[in-house]
Amino acid sequence: MPKSVSITISDEFSRIKLLKNRTPETSEEEAKNAFALLSEYRDGGVYIANYSGSSEWERHPIGDEFVQVLGGETTLILLDGEIEQRNTLFSGQMLVIPKGVWHRFESPNGVKVMTITPQPTEHSLELPVGM
Template sequence: MSKSAAITINNEFSRVKFLKGRTPETTDEEARDAFALLSEYRDGGVYIAHYSGFSEWERHPQGDEFVQVVEGSTTLILLEESQERRNALSAGQMLVIPQGVWHRFESPEGVKVMTITPQPTEHSVEHPEAK
């Protein structure tokens, strides 16, 4: 795709498959079709995802992450100063996750999200403070 081409978010969601029942143990291979890269951006990219369930913990040591809920809802849990801060987000809402903050998604009913995610991304199935 040309760097100057317009991207229609809803059209791009037709390219991904709904992943039902995501868990922290879901493999990259199992989740692959539920995620898509829309565009490279700085040291990462603009991504979309469509799934229900619960993600593993993740963090981005090189920059902040932008999360926009396009459809559905999620609870985005940030681990700040050893406390889990729960952020209920629904369609049209966004949150910026500060650089290096561990976070995870709880989306039992399903969610479509768009993110601007710096790389690399670190992942943890276990609670980060239990390591």
Template sequence: MARTFTLDGTYIHLAPDEGARAMEGGDLFWAGIAERRDLDEGRLMGASDQARDWDHWERHPAGEEILTLLSGEMELVLDEPQGEQRVLLKAGETFIVPRGVWHRGLVKEPGRLMFLTPGAGTEHRPVDMQGAHRRD
């Protein structure tokens, strides 16, 4: 039977064979993300509330990440070789995060973010709360 769902409670795995599989999203999904190998191929699509600044940096060596801000306002911080770059993202706008670039989000106005993310090799590192961060 056909059913509808929201991208906050359910994510979609877009497989390289052009298939699409719905899977349960949310906190439990992210808690076990480091051990998942079923997402190494293809991309993950979902949406999440953006109520506070990200407490981590992330990067995706397997491809670009597409971020579309559905509502609210946020600033994306990119840790590039020439230094930190900042991009303001307003409701309805999309940004393509370059492959392999460390990035994080700073919430200016709470809202919702839709993401389309390559899964293979995604890395995370904590934000140094004193303002500095570690470069790799």
């Protein structure tokens, strides 16, 4: 059995840096210091991130994603057909995104977030209508 190790989330946030003005075009290289994998979990992992700005569209075809806001706020936009459902989340709130649902984040004032994210993740810079 693998050894379990406790993780202090605040300590992990001290190891990453705020990514200011994230855009859907932000490269993985530009964003790498704002994200961290805390632990592998099932078919994906537990991640943290600290950024302001907005993300590209993404979806997870094999499982639900758990999103918990630990600081700041974000608007998590889920795509239902061609309709964008906007969910504003503040520190202490969470949302489960059903598998296969396209979604993106808008966080103009900054957010610290923890996710349990299944892999693989699909990405789209454009509104994924009909995908």
